[in-house]
Amino acid sequence: MKFLPSRSRSRLAGLGVAFALAMGGGVALAGDRVFIEVGCILASDAGRHYDQKLELLRTGLEKMFPYASYRLVKRENQRVRWGDPIEFEVPGGHSLQIRPMERRADQVALKLALRKDQEVLLQTDFILGRHGRVILGGPRVDNGVLLFWIEARTKREPRPAQEMAGPGEPPVR
Helix, strand or coil, X not given: CCCXXXXXXXXXXXXXXXXXXXXXXXXXXXXXXXXXEEEEEEEECCCCCECHHHHHHHHHHHHHCCCCEEEEEEEEEEEEECCCCEEEEEHHHEEEEEXXXXXXXXXXXXXXXXEECCEEEEEEEEEECCCCXXXXXXXXXXXXXXXXXXXXXXXXXXXXHHHHCCCCCCCCC
């Protein structure tokens, strides 16, 4: 399996460093369920396309992952009980398993595993603070690199897919 090109790999010092990026989003604490939003982006140097559905992430994407083109591949919102995992399937036989573990003051502790088929490629725990969103670099696919973002909220309903769809476009599911 191929990962980020060496120029990005050296900047990130591996996949785990991207977890340090905390930006945007919103975490509010209460209740027995948590809303998880997960998105998958195809980043490449082919063409110069910037998917308008990603405008809220633009600054973070361009700083951490300098590519010429960004396209939203998939986005999901799921409501889950604390401790229950969610699976997020992405291209190339990859999946993310995300498990919200606990609330800590105004933070949410999560466990994450990136898999290809049944092989675990990356497993880590991290904490999203207030207004937390994490963007991480993932594996190479045929025509680019997959990037993921994860948000967690406990009070507010997840943003509807329509918010990220451009004018006249169907919602991303």
